[in-house]
Amino acid sequence: xxxxxxxxxxxxxxxxxxxxxxxxxxxxxxxxxxxxxxxxxxxxxxxxxxxxxxxxxxxxxxxxxxxxxxxxxxxxxxxxxxxxxxxxxxxxxxxxxxxxxxxxxxxxxxxxxxxxxxxxxxxxxxxxxxxxxxxxxxxxxxxxxxxxxxxxxxxxxxxxxxxxxxxxxxxxxxxxxxxxxxxxxxxxxxxxxxxxxxxxxxxxxxxxxxxxxxxxxxxxxxxxxxxxxxxxxxxxxxxxxxxxxxxxxxxxxxxxxxxxxxxxxxxxxxxxxxxxxxxxxxxxxxxxxxxxxxxxxxxxxxxxxxxxxxxxxxxxxxxxxxxxxxxxxxxxxxxxxxxxxxxxxxxxxxxxxxxxxxxxxxxxxxxxxxxxxxxxxxxxxxxxxxxxxxxxxxxxxxxxxxxxxxxxxxx
Amino acid sequence: xxxxxxxxxxxxxxxxxxxxxxxxxxxxxxxxxxxxxxxxxxxxxxxxxxxxxxxxxxxxxxxxxxxxxxxxxxxxxxxxxxxxxxxxxxxxxxxxxxxxxxxxxxxxxxxxxxxxxxxxxxxxxxxxxxxxxxxxxxxxxxxxxxxxxxxxxxxxxxxxxxxxxxxxxxxxxxxxxxxxx
Numbered sequence: 001x002x003x004x005x006x007x008x009x010x011x012x013x014x015x016x017x018x019x020x021x022x023x024x025x026x027x028x029x030x031x032x033x034x035x036x037x038x039x040x041x042x043x044x045x046x047x048x049x050x051x052x053x054x055x056x057x058x059x060x061x062x063x064x065x066x067x068x069x070x071x072x073x074x075x076x077x078x079x080x081x082x083x084x085x086x087x088x089x090x091x092x093x094x095x096x097x098x099x100x101x102x103x104x105x106x107x108x109x110x111x112x113x114x115x116x117x118x119x120x121x122x123x124x125x126x127x128x129x130x131x132x133x134x135x136x137x138x139x140x141x142x143x144x145x146x147x148x149x150x151x152x153x154x155x156x157x158x159x160x161x162x163x164x165x166x167x168x169x170x171x172x173x174x175x176x177x178x179x180x181x182x183x184x185x186x187x188x189x190x191x192x193x194x195x196x197x198x199x200x201x202x203x204x205x206x207x208x209x210x211x212x213x214x215x216x217x218x219x220x221x222x223x224x225x226x227x228x229x230x231x232x233x234x235x236x237x238x239x240x241x242x243x244x245x246x247x248x249x250x251x252x253x254x255x256x257x258x259x260x261x262x263x264x265x266x267x268x269x270x271x272x273x274x275x276x277x278x279x280x281x282x283x284x285x286x287x288x289x290x291x292x293x294x295x296x297x298x299x300x301x302x303x304x305x306x307x308x309x310x311x312x313x314x315x316x317x318x319x320x321x322x323x324x325x326x327x328x329x330x331x332x333x334x335x336x337x338x339x340x341x342x343x344x345x346x347x348x349x350x351x352x353x354x355x356x357x358x359x360x361x362x363x364x365x366x367x368x369x370x371x372x373x374x375x376x377x378x379x380x381x382x383x384x385x386x387x388x389x390x391x392x393x394x395x396x397x398x399x400x401x402x403x404x405x406x407x408x409x410x411x
Numbered sequence: 412x413x414x415x416x417x418x419x420x421x422x423x424x425x426x427x428x429x430x431x432x433x434x435x436x437x438x439x440x441x442x443x444x445x446x447x448x449x450x451x452x453x454x455x456x457x458x459x460x461x462x463x464x465x466x467x468x469x470x471x472x473x474x475x476x477x478x479x480x481x482x483x484x485x486x487x488x489x490x491x492x493x494x495x496x497x498x499x500x501x502x503x504x505x506x507x508x509x510x511x512x513x514x515x516x517x518x519x520x521x522x523x524x525x526x527x528x529x530x531x532x533x534x535x536x537x538x539x540x541x542x543x544x545x546x547x548x549x550x551x552x553x554x555x556x557x558x559x560x561x562x563x564x565x566x567x568x569x570x571x572x573x574x575x576x577x578x579x580x581x582x583x584x585x586x587x588x589x590x591x592x
Contacts, residue, residue, distance in 0.1 A: 126531060145568055176535070183542050236544040237564055283567045288560040290567065331560040379570070 059092035063147040063410035072401040132173035134216040138229035141281040148408025152342040165210040183234025193225040196249030197271035201310025223248040243279035270309035274301040288331030295321035304355040320348020338376040362393035537572035553584040
């Protein structure tokens with residue numbers, strides 16, 4: 001190694017291109033060696049080394065949260081809930097530097113088992129890569145960054161539950177990559193859509209699409225949907241995200257239909273809606289201050305027929321946003337722990353616009369104030385406490401208040 | 412669809428992650444960047460290994476010289492920890508899960524960090540650190556001590572990569588400060 005370096009260090013004669021090239025390639029070798037001789041690998045024997053190399057291909061991790069939710073109702077004794085909300089086990093494997101498998105197995109409320117992600121990715125280069133399997137739909141911010149240390153408050157923002165049905169994932173494939181010259185990241189996937197009807201209507205006016213998530217479990221496909229997101233990170237202190245989702249819902253009625261059976265076809269048509277959803281998210285970071293906003297707008301077609309056919313009340317248009325501010329008060333104390341008070345205001349309506357035949361429920365419009373603290377004793381571990389206030393348009397109905405405490409982790 | 416096909420075709424001749432050409436491309440990049448930076452033709456000379464302490468086993472140091480053999484500065488390539496696979500909101504001691512990336516630092520004769528760039532970033536998360544505005548915060552005297560969330564802005568979704576880079580630059584600064592060239 002040293003000999004190679006010494007040889008390479010001999011003076012370069014600029015007129016001798018051959019020498020220049022040979023030194024150049026020697027440098028390359030020297031450089032390659034330098035990368036492999038990490039202090040960890042250098043002192044190991046072959047078996048240890050192989051084992052380490054092999055284990056470095058396996059990735060194990062996880063995240064989870066345990067919550068205490070206490071509704072606060074005046075003059076009423078209310079029971080709180082203690083919930084092991086989710087425990088997620090992450091397993092990944094790098095077959096080689098290009099091919100990788102990522103899986104996340106979720107245990108929700110202790111006994112419900114889900115696969116949250118399971119996909120293969122092929123890393124071609126920074127510009128274009130491929131992914132296929134059970135994918136997260138890139139809509140807004142939280143659906144992709146849903147680990148407890150990544151968001152403020154014990155529970156995820158309500159907008160990311162009632163409008164964006166976090167964790168929203170479906171089977172699909174597509175491309176992703178970056179264009180560093182433009183400081184841009186993109187994702188473009190063809191994915192399976194929501195199940196809109198499987199004997200009963202799966203969408204409603206309270207939490208819109210949440211009941212229609214197929215999650216890759218024997219999911220039915222009639223119409224593939226398109227999911228895309230562009231993120232811009234080149235503007236000083238600002239990160240912007242623009243998401244889009246376009247397609248139709250799936251229906252169990254579209255199965256074994258003969259094209260001549262017009263009545264059945266019409267019925268099947270009434271069980272399907274088309275969805276156009278747009279998301280905008282932005283974050284501003286200045287030193288230890290963070291301000292984040294997100295807005296989601298969705299437009300559904302054929303809701304009149306769908307609501308009549310399935311006796312549902314899905315909104316024709318859905319709109320909501322939130323604004324959140326936080327500050328790490330420990331930032332100036334050179335401490336590795338972080339104490340971050342935050343406040344968030346959410347405003348969303350799952351029946352922002354309804355079709356002529358659908359009753360607009362005043363409780364579909366919700367305003368949420370939530371304030372609390374995230375305390376990170378160390379990276380990856382977070383203790384949370386917050387107070388939540390939810391008000392709907394229902395006249396005379398008091399605001400719902402709740403106090404929440406939680407522990408979240410990620411490793 | 413045509414556009415997509417064209418995009419795919421155009422993308423294929425581009426870089427691979429682990430090929431010799433990839434490293435070659437980097438070396439060319441260093442020469443190109445230092446030539447542009449010092450506004451003249453430059454040559455790279457590896458630094459003698461005995462001058463490099465154990466802190467820098469994952470770094471390669473090069474003198475940047477002009478045609479008269481005068482030292483213009485120092486270029487350093489360092490392997491740095493990126494985000495863990497599957498997310499980037501938390502740091503972790505288990506190094507095997509990091510997606511590592513290379514940074515290029517160029518110090519001038521006044522021992523000022525005059526250029527800092529991310530050579531490539533393989534991970535799906537944490538790429539925001541390659542933004543020019545963020546890297547600019549590190550430029551200047553090697554006596555500067557950088558602190559995440561104080562004189563260096565935090566980045567959402569890139570906590571690990573950002574903190575690794577802060578640490579790396581601080582170590583490099585300390586070393587460069589003590590050097591004579």
